Amino acid sequence: MPNSERIFIKGNEAIARGAIAAGLKCYFGYPITPQNDIPEFMSAALPAIGGEFVQAESEVAASNMLIGAAATGTRCMTSSSSPGISLKQEAISYLAGSQLPAVVVNMTRGGPGLGDIGPSQGDYFQSVKGGGHGDYRMLVIAPSTCQEAYDTAIKAFDLAYKYRNPVMILGDAILGQMKEPVTTWTPDHIDDHNSDNWCLTGADGRDSHILRSLFLGEGELAAHNIMLEKKYKSMEAEIDQEMFECEDAELIVVAYGSIGRIVKSTIRNLRKKGYKVGLFRPITLYPFPSEAMKKLALAGKKFLTIEHNLGQMVEDVRLSIRTITDSDFFGFYPGNLPTPDDFEDPILKSMGGK
Numbered sequence: 194m195p196n197s198e199r200i201f202i203k204g205n206e207a208i209a210r211g212a213i214a215a216g217l218k219c220y221f222g223y224p225i226t227p228q229n230d231i232p233e234f235m236s237a238a239l240p241a242i243g244g245e246f247v248q249a250e251s252e253v254a255a256s257n258m259l260i261g262a263a264a265t266g267t268r269c270m271t272s273s274s275s276p277g278i279s280l281k282q283e284a285i286s287y288l289a290g291s292q293l294p295a296v297v298v299n300m301t302r303g304g305p306g307l308g309d310i311g312p313s314q315g316d317y318f319q320s321v322k323g324g325g326h327g328d329y330r331m332l333v334i335a336p337s338t339c340q341e342a343y344d345t346a347i348k349a350f351d352l353a354y355k356y357r358n359p360v361m362i363l364g365d366a367i368l369g370q371m372k373e374p375v376t377t378w379t380p381d382h383i384d385d386h387n388s389d390n391w392c393l394t395g396a397d398g399r400d401s402h403i404l405r406s407l408f409l410g411e412g413e414l415a416a417h418n419i420m421l422e423k424k425y426k427s428m429e430a431e432i433d434q435e436m437f438e439c440e441d442a443e444l445i446v447v448a449y450g451s452i453g454r455i456v457k458s459t460i461r462n463l464r465k466k467g468y469k470v471g472l473f474r475p476i477t478l479y480p481f482p483s484e485a486m487k488k489l490a491l492a493g494k495k496f497l498t499i500e501h502n503l504g505q506m507v508e509d510v511r512l513s514i515r516t517i518t519d520s521d522f523f524g525f526y527p528g529n530l531p532t533p534d535d536f537e538d539p540i541l542k543s544m545g546g547k
Contacts, residue, residue, distance in 0.1 A: 196379045204368040205230035207339040207375050208298055209238065211346025212270050214379045217296075218244045219262040219269040221255040225277045226310040227366040228300035232272065252277045256284030263293035264404050266385065266392030268350055272298035275316050276307060279324060285359055286325030289421070290406025292391075294353035296346070297331075298362045300369040303527035312366035313527035314452060317505035320363050321479045328418060330425040332360040333478040334433075337454040339373035341476075347380060352431060354386045356424060363478060365501070367451035367530075425480075433476040434485055438464060442471030444544045445489055446536075447510050447520065448499045449475045456499055458533035459540060470540055478506070483513035496520035497543040499536055501527060 202210070209231045212220075220235040232248060239246045249255035255271050262269035273281060278299045288295055299320060303313040318324075320333050332352050336342045342364065349360040391402055408414040437457055439445060448456040453474035463470050473489065475482050490496070490513075498507040498520045507522045514520065523539035525531045 197377055199374055199376050201372055201374055202339065203230055203370060203372050204336075204339045204342045204364060205300065205370070206234050207343040208272070208346045208362060208364075209234040210375075210377060211343040212296065212350070213238060213242065213244075214343075214377065215347040215350035216268045216383045217270055217350070218267050219247070220244070221247045221249055221258040221262070221269070221271050222273065223249050223252045223255050223277065225252075225274045227302055227369050228272050228274050228298065230369065231298065231300075252280035253284070256281035259295050260284055260287055260291070260293060263288060263295045264291070264393045266388040266394060270296040270298065272300070274300050274302045275304050275313070275319075278316065278319065282319070282325035285331065286323070286327050286329055287406050288359045289325075289329035289331065290327060290417075291404045292357040292421075293359070293404065294350075294357050294388075295359050296349045296353055296362065297359055299364070301363070301365045309528060310366065311528060312451065312501060312530065314365060314450065314501040314505070315527055316363065317478065317500070317502065320361055321481070321509070329421070330358075330428070330479060332356065332358065332428055332431060332480075333363050334360065335363045335450040335476060335478050336368065337450050337474065339368070339371065339375050342368060343375050343377065351384060354384065354388060356428060357386075357391070358424070358428075363450065365451055429480045431477055432480050432482045432485075434482040435472070435474040435476060436485070437472040437474070439471035439473060439489060439494075441469055443469045443495060444497060444540065445471050445473050445494045446497050446499055446540060447473045447475070447486070447506070449478060449506065452499060452501050452525070452531065455531055455533055456536055459536040462533060463537065463540060468541070468544065470544065475506075481509045481513065483509070486510065486513040487517065490514040490517040495543065497523065497540060499523045499525070499539065501525050501531065
């Protein structure tokens, strides 16, 4: 692929191309809608640059292959959609416990169960709170455009190596299937953050490297978890959010990913009608941008959280501002595709205008 070009592609392909630009060498996956464009693209593009594409026999197998590749310091990735990610959660917990860097893409679909293949944000809890066992955490990043999807894929690999931790890119069927112009780019330098100090590449001439998530000695696991907890706290340096028309807004609408983008259109329409409303779009869902939200609450703003589910992120919004105010909630039910008009009445109602 050229280093830079302007191309018209789906969000799924944008993530795949961004991952390859970030130095991806191994992809392991299993088909599930609506993310199949990613393995399809990888199956041709990775072998062409000397990488490896493996369609595993199951999601469980694909995620465990990720552990093996990550242990060698190889840049690796898997992708799936909601119920497939559920099956990968045990391996994600093992990656976190073993401090192994990898990128996991979740292009969510409606649930619970098999649900449907339409868009949903029903995986917020599964992604941000940790769907596997133990007290582990993942950095979770939620892009809202195809360009952001490309850029996020590159950033995700850098963060995975910086913190030796799995990083999740959380999207949905809207982001994965829509097409937009994307300007591709390749990092000038790929920083492996001294991976030679820990990865398993042979032991000639150096001390042994041990990667494990099993700690049986008295106090050993506690010490390991204390160290991991400090690492998760340090991830707060990566907190990112978009604030749109927030300065003079009386009501702040909190929404992420593709829904945040649709809400932004609603806010533009309402601004033209004279309503003082703004958007707060968390880009990192873990760590959550609580401090920035708290500052808005201290400035006297009202809050409305909009999600494409029955109410998940709203819990983190309320935790962020709980000592100052509360947040209203509007949930757009999975199984339907929202438009900007769908959010106008809930916003006006929260403003007291209806």
